[in-house]
Amino acid sequence: MKSSKRGFTLVELLVVIAIIGILVGLLLPAVQAAREAARRMQCSNNLKQTALSMHNYHDTYKTFPQGAIVRFGSGSLSSDFYVNAFSSTLPFIEQGSLQNLYNFDEPWESQLPAVASTVVSTYYCPSNAGPETVTDTAVGAVLASFGATVGDTFGVTTYRLSKGAHGEWSNNPSGYGSAKGMFDLGLKTSFRDIIDGTSNTLCIGEGSSGARHDLCAGVNCTTPTETVSSIGWIIPQPIADAAGLTRNSIFAGTVEPLNKNPTTSTNLAEATFNSAATGGGDTVGNFSSYHPGGGNFALADGSVRFIGETIDMVIYRAVSTVAGGEVGSLP
Structure with a gap:
């Protein structure tokens, strides 16, 4: 007598598919968390x-690299911005x-496009949702109007130099x-100069780009006005109000909370930049x-903390200053 072969019924097949779906649903968050x-x-x-590269720079030059080396002119756009801290430590x-391709005798906007567009993986966080390079035609047009040769495509950095607990720009x-x-x-x-202690002072933090970090203009702003939030590692120059653009910079501060969304943009008021005035x-x-x-x-001691x-x-504001004299430390 022949034995009949029995296949899956429709109900059994649906049950198996459902079980597989449940298992995938359970495993996917774990996989994403691991990634x-x-x-x-x-x-x-x-x-x-x-x-640590900045520590090595300090060992060589007895100071940390400047956020940006600047030769001040009559206004911010006529000032010459040279190498920044990221370029200095290449x-x-x-x-x-x-670094050999970088002409340190010339302002940053006179560098080769091949230098500006290079992706430096050390300066980029892989969790970032924004691109590793950004083409910013608006910034490129402003630069070109001043005779710049650097182009409009930049290798992105997702790290920001700690400027402290204020939101001012000045030549002093x-x-x-x-x-x-x-x-x-x-x-x-x-x-x-770090009187507050190197283990209690921020050196560099994250500054992400992408959909979650669109830009808005003004302190405590809440309405996004610009989606171009990526900034090139080569760019030392904060965007001046005269340029009429809403952009980021390689600097960040603690005036506003970590992960504020949308991110507050950088704005440098030309009227007060070349004086000691603020506000x-x-x-x-x-x-x-x-x-x-x-x-x-x-942190300034070279350690890394998740805040x-x-x-x-x-x-938060206390640990962003070098000599504030505040009482407190990171939890």
Whole structure:
């Protein structure tokens, strides 16, 4: 007697499909979490390497690199902005060949397009949702009007230099007083200047780009006005109000909370830039990341910490200054 072969019934097939769907639904978040953990670790390692490169720079030159070397003119757009802290430390992150292409005797906008568009992986967090390069025709047009040769395509950095607990731009960074951070235009900071302690002072933090971090204009702004939030690692120059653009910069501060969304844009008021005056409508962007619940920061001692976005603002601002004299430390 022949034995009949029995296949799956429709009900059984649907049950199997449902079980597979449930298993996939259970496993997918775990896989995504594992991937984000790996990206966050790589992001932390990149910050660590960047911070240590600045330590090596300090060992060589007895000061940390300036946020930007500037020759001040009659107004911000007529000032010459040269190398920034990221460009200065290229040889210390095994990018000596790229540094050799950089003409340090010329302003940044006179560099080769091939230099500006190069992606430096150490300066980019893999969790970032924005592109590794950005083509910004509006900025390119402004630069071209001043005879720039750098082009309009830039390798992106997702890290920001800590400017402190203020939102001002001036040719006299010492005028920021106790709110001063580690980096600024024309500011040299050495270990002896970090009176608050290197383990309690922010050096570099994250500054992400992409859909979650569109830009808005003005302190405590809430309405996005610009989607171009990526910034090139080569660009030392904050966008001036005369340019009429809403853009980011390589600097960030703690005036506003970590991961504020939309991100506050940078604005440099030309009327007060070339004087010691402050309060002319300047803004400095906030730190931001794509990591759930916070962001990575490198401290002045070279260590890397993950800071939660719910950190008390008094503590957050205190650790962003080099000599504020505040009482408090990171949790």
